[in-house]
Amino acid sequence: MKEIDWSTLGFHYTEPDYIVRAACHNGVWEEPYATKDKFLHLHVSATCLQYGQEAFEGLKAFRGVDGKIRIFRWRENAKRMARSAEGLYMTPVPEELFGKAIRLALENNLDLLPPYGTGATLYFRPLLIGTTPRLGVGPGRDFEFIVIPSPIGPYYPGKFHCTTFIVNRHVDRAAPNGTGQFKVGGNYAASFRATEAAHALGYDCLFLDAKYHRYIDECSAANFIGVKGNEYLTPRSSAILPSITNDSLMTLAKEKGMKVTRRHIRLEELAHMSEAAACGTACVISPIDRVLDPEKNRTYTFGTEPGPVLTELYHALRDIQFGRAEDKHHWCDIID
Numbered sequence: 001m002k003e004i005d006w007s008t009l010g011f012h013y014t015e016p017d018y019i020v021r022a023a024c025h026n027g028v029w030e031e032p033y034a035t036k037d038k039f040l041h042l043h044v045s046a047t048c049l050q051y052g053q054e055a056f057e058g059l060k061a062f063r064g065v066d067g068k069i070r071i072f073r074w075r076e077n078a079k080r081m082a083r084s085a086e087g088l089y090m091t092p093v094p095e096e097l098f099g100k101a102i103r104l105a106l107e108n109n110l111d112l113l114p115p116y117g118t119g120a121t122l123y124f125r126p127l128l129i130g131t132t133p134r135l136g137v138g139p140g141r142d143f144e145f146i147v148i149p150s151p152i153g154p155y156y157p158g159k160f161h162c163t164t165f166i167v168n169r170h171v172d173r174a175a176p177n178g179t180g181q182f183k184v185g186g187n188y189a190a191s192f193r194a195t196e197a198a199h200a201l202g203y204d205c206l207f208l209d210a211k212y213h214r215y216i217d218e219c220s221a222a223n224f225i226g227v228k229g230n231e232y233l234t235p236r237s238s239a240i241l242p243s244i245t246n247d248s249l250m251t252l253a254k255e256k257g258m259k260v261t262r263r264h265i266r267l268e269e270l271a272h273m274s275e276a277a278a279c280g281t282a283c284v285i286s287p288i289d290r291v292l293d294p295e296k297n298r299t300y301t302f303g304t305e306p307g308p309v310l311t312e313l314y315h316a317l318r319d320i321q322f323g324r325a326e327d328k329h330h331w332c333d334i335i336d
């Protein structure tokens, strides 16, 4: 039994007891298995190393108020990973295998599932890598699917707080119709120059569309959402990752009578929004207090406290995840 101080657990990697692995050769997947070995015996010319043929996911399991374990919308992660795999010419992981591997990772690391009330959760990082040795440019035929579990602390250990974003027009995250819509490592490596430059100034990076630098694409590694009157606004773009959190929040926003619109959003429209936020699995909602656009000498402000609409949506989704509210859409797989 691991001794973990849940109250000080941060938002970083804690070594699990077991990871789960499954191999695929020439289109045929083998059964997943749990192993304590965290190292791979990988050929130096593997396509994941040479050409970035890899994709990953992120999802969470929650210990609910009733003591039951809930895994949130893992089938959506499985589907998105299958799209990422197809986008990078990899053999998709079948949904059933994906689910089995998550269950195995959970069952073999039950003592890493944080107790209810700590705000902490068990995060799963599914990873798909190309393992065929190849020096000639091209895709491989062999893959490894890995699930790495890690308990993570609450994103907001104290108060639900705001972050500030800064616009960067000099580094693009992903091209229209490129790989931005897939969850692949290359997108993140490509964004590091911009995100680290923003961090050095104490901010997070707001990415605009790469073609016109006019429309909002993504907030670092999260989708953008804004509130304008009774409207929930979020960007439509072929360069952004379809966020499962955003999809869930859109459903909840509709349920509470909001108009939900997905369209190109010009940066200047921020001036007409009452609330703005980044959303994703890690934070659910991370409210934005300001967006700085130093090149245009403009600052968009949303106040220093999270707004009422996004605060309500944040709690509505967290309540479903922790079993405090009815799960009408069957988003959680419950494990007794």
Ligand SMILES: Cc1ncc(COP(=O)(O)O)c(C=O)c1O
Residues within 6 Å of the ligand: 058, 218, 220, 221, 222, 223, 240, 241, 242, 243, 244, 245, 246, 279, 280, 281, 282
């Ligand atoms: C680039 C990017 N956009 C958006 C998201 C949010 O997606 P989700 O809500 O599925 O975590 C993530 C995180 O996975 C991300 O990496």
